[in-house]
Amino acid sequence: MDRFERQAAVYIMxxxxxxxxxxxxxSALYLRVCDHKNERFDGCTKQHGVKTLVWHxxxxxxxxxxxxxxxxxxxxxxxxFPIIDEMNPDWADPHEQIDADITxxxxxxxxxxx
Numbered sequence: 001m002d003r004f005e006r007q008a009a010v011y012i013m014x015x016x017x018x019x020x021x022x023x024x025x026x027s028a029l030y031l032r033v034c035d036h037k038n039e040r041f042d043g044c045t046k047q048h049g050v051k052t053l054v055w056h057x058x059x060x061x062x063x064x065x066x067x068x069x070x071x072x073x074x075x076x077x078x079x080x081f082p083i084i085d086e087m088n089p090d091w092a093d094p095h096e097q098i099d100a101d102i103t104x105x106x107x108x109x110x111x112x113x114x
Contacts, residue, residue: 007027008027008058008059008062009025009027009029009059010023010024010056011024011025011033012024012054013033013052013053014091015050015051022045022048023069023072025069030098033095037051052091052093053093054084054093
């Protein structure tokens with residue numbers, strides 16, 4: 001799949017390991033991450049230097065992605081670490097590889113880490 005093709009996604013970005021977390025939703029994940037890295041938006045990500053993508057999930061529809069984003073935003077920050085660690089134990093930025101092989105999220109996350 002072309003990385004610039006429209007596809008609903010939820011993502012988490014950070015400024016450093018276990019630092020400031022930002023949860024967002026986009027229909028063009030690769031380009032949205034570029035926007036954050038280039039500080040094209042005023043607000044939290046620019047203010048805190050949030051430029052590292054550490055987690056993302058694709059969804060079949062934007063409605064599903066928005067619902068998932070809202071749920072993640074309600075989570076305590078410590079609940080988000082395990083889903084990041086599971087997908088990306090080194091917290092390495094997968095920006096250049098995203099959207100190359102899309103798999104859709106099939107289940108809603110649990111509201112607690114246990």
